[in-house]
Amino acid sequence: MPSAPYGGIGRRIAYHRSVARLTQQQLADAAMIHIGTLRKIEQGKRGAGDGILEAIAAALGIDPSMLLDDRVQASSRIRSAIPDLSAAIAAYDLPHDGPVRPLPELRAAVAEAVAWRLASQYVRIVGRVPGLLGELFRAMHTAPERDPDVAALVVSALRSADAVAYKVGAYDLSARLIELMRWAAPQADxxxxxxxxxxxxxxxxxxxxxxxxxxxxxxxxxxxxxxxxxxxxxxxxxxxxxxxxxxxxxxxxxxxxxxxxxxxxxxxxxxxxxxxxxxxxxxxxxxxxxxxxxxxxGSEYVHRALEVARAWAPPPDLPAERRSGFYIELARAQLWAGLPDDAFESLKVARKNAPQHTRDHRWVREDAATLRRLKRADAESLTSFAEWCHAT
Missing domain, CATH: 1.20.58 (Methane Monooxygenase Hydroxylase; Chain G, domain 1)
Incomplete structure (x- = not known):
C-alpha cells in the first residue's frame, strides 16, 4: 500500500503537538482550523497550504520551517522572499498609497517581528515584514510631523529584516537595511x-x-x-x-x-x-x-571557551538564536581542541535550539564537513547532519 503523500508534514505536526501537550481539538481551536482538517493533515491525507501552516505553527509557538517536509523548502522560501525585502525598502521615501493601522497596532506588529528575530523564526519574518515596512514608511511620510515613535518602529522592523538578509548571506541587502536604520534612528531622538x-x-x-x-x-x-x-x-x-x-x-x-x-x-x-x-x-x-x-x-585561546562551557550553559529563557550561537562557537572551540565528538554534540544542541539559524550558519557547514572527514566510520548520523546543513 503506498505511503500517504503528505505524511512527513503530518508527522511533524503531530510530534510538535505532543511536545506541546495539546490534543488535536486544542490545536485546531488555537489555529482556528477545523478538527477534521487537522486530523487529515496529521494522517497524511492532505497537505497544508501556507495559511494553514502559518496558523498551526503560530498555535504551537514554533517557526513554520520546523513543520516542512524538507528543510530545503524553508531556505528556499526565505531566499525567494529576499526580492520582496528589497522591493519594500526601494521606495522608502516614496511609499505606495495604502492603509496605515493605528500606532498601537503597528507597535504590536513590530514587537511580534522582534520576537521572531530573537527566536530565529525567519520564515515568519519574510512573510510579514516586507508589508509591515511599507506600512511603516507610509506612516512616516503621511504624518503631519515626523513621529519619533514611528521612526523607532521603522528601525526595529528593519533590524528584523536585516537578521534574515545577513543570515542568508545577502550582505548587500543587509548593508542597505542598516543604512536605512541609520537614516531613521536620528528621527527617533x-x-x-x-x-x-x-x-x-x-x-x-x-x-x-x-x-x-x-x-x-x-x-x-x-x-x-x-x-x-x-x-x-x-x-x-x-x-x-x-x-x-x-x-x-x-x-x-x-x-x-x-x-x-x-x-x-x-x-x-x-x-x-x-x-x-x-x-x-x-x-x-x-x-x-x-x-x-x-x-x-583563535585556537591558542580555545581553553577560555572550554572553561566557560565546563562551568556554565545557557539558560532556556535566553533567546533561541543566542543559545544556538553559543553552541556553534563552542563546537568550533571543541574541534580545535581535538574533541570531535563533543563538537558534534554541540552542533546538535545548536540545531535543537534554533534550527534555521544553525542550518544557515557558515561555521556549521564548515565544521560539519570537517567532522565528516575526520570521522568517516561514523556514517549515518553525521552524514545526515552534514546533508541537512549542506556541508560539502
Whole structure:
C-alpha cells in the first residue's frame, strides 16, 4: 500500500503537538482550523497550504520551517522572499498609497517581528515584514510631523529584516537595511536606539572582514553612548562593549578584546538578563560572548571557551538564536581542541535550539564537513547532519 503523500508534514505536526501537550481539538481551536482538517493533515491525507501552516505553527509557538517536509523548502522560501525585502525598502521615501493601522497596532506588529528575530523564526519574518515596512514608511511620510515613535518602529522592523538578509548571506541587502536604520534612528531622538544601530552596523564590518574599522567604529559609538544610569542605558553601553570585544578578537587585538569584555562583564553584573531595545544583554549574554571572543582570538585561546562551557550553559529563557550561537562557537572551540565528538554534540544542541539559524550558519557547514572527514566510520548520523546543513 503506498505511503500517504503528505505524511512527513503530518508527522511533524503531530510530534510538535505532543511536545506541546495539546490534543488535536486544542490545536485546531488555537489555529482556528477545523478538527477534521487537522486530523487529515496529521494522517497524511492532505497537505497544508501556507495559511494553514502559518496558523498551526503560530498555535504551537514554533517557526513554520520546523513543520516542512524538507528543510530545503524553508531556505528556499526565505531566499525567494529576499526580492520582496528589497522591493519594500526601494521606495522608502516614496511609499505606495495604502492603509496605515493605528500606532498601537503597528507597535504590536513590530514587537511580534522582534520576537521572531530573537527566536530565529525567519520564515515568519519574510512573510510579514516586507508589508509591515511599507506600512511603516507610509506612516512616516503621511504624518503631519515626523513621529519619533514611528521612526523607532521603522528601525526595529528593519533590524528584523536585516537578521534574515545577513543570515542568508545577502550582505548587500543587509548593508542597505542598516543604512536605512541609520537614516531613521536620528528621527527617533533616542540615544539608546543610536547605540542599537551602531551594534547592528558591525555586521557590515564582519561581512567585509574589516575588523579594525569595525572596532574603531564601535569605540566611537561607546564614547558617544549615553552615560550609564538607568538599566536600558547600561545595557546599551554593555552591548556595545560585548560587540567590540568580539570584533577586537577578530582583528587580533587581544588587549582591546580583554578590555571591552571586562567592561561588558562589569556592566552586565548591574542589570538582569533581558532584551533591551531588541538586544539581549545581561550576565548570561556576557558569558556567551566570552566564548565568542575566545573563538575570535583563535585556537591558542580555545581553553577560555572550554572553561566557560565546563562551568556554565545557557539558560532556556535566553533567546533561541543566542543559545544556538553559543553552541556553534563552542563546537568550533571543541574541534580545535581535538574533541570531535563533543563538537558534534554541540552542533546538535545548536540545531535543537534554533534550527534555521544553525542550518544557515557558515561555521556549521564548515565544521560539519570537517567532522565528516575526520570521522568517516561514523556514517549515518553525521552524514545526515552534514546533508541537512549542506556541508560539502
Amino acid at each position: 533616542d540615544h539608546i536606539l543610536d547605540s542599537t544601530v551602531a551594534y547592528v552596523r558591525t555586521e557590515t564590518f564582519f561581512a567585509a572582514d574589516a575588523h579594525d574599522h569595525g572596532l574603531r567604529t564601535l569605540e566611537i559609538a561607546v564614547d558617544a553612548a549615553a552615560p550609564t544610569g538607568e538599566l536600558p542605558t547600561i545595557a546599551a553601553r554593555g552591548a556595545l562593549h560585548m560587540r567590540a570585544a568580539v570584533i577586537a578578537g577578530r582583528a587580533g587585538d587581544v588587549d582591546a578584546a580583554d578590555t571591552h569584555l571586562a567592561e561588558a562583564r562589569r556592566l552586565g553584573d548591574q542589570v538582569p538578563e533581558a532584551s533591551y531595545a531588541g538586544t539581549a544583554f545581561g550576565p548570561s549574554s556576557v558569558r556567551i560572548h566570552e566564548v565568542s571572543v575566545a573563538v575570535s582570538l
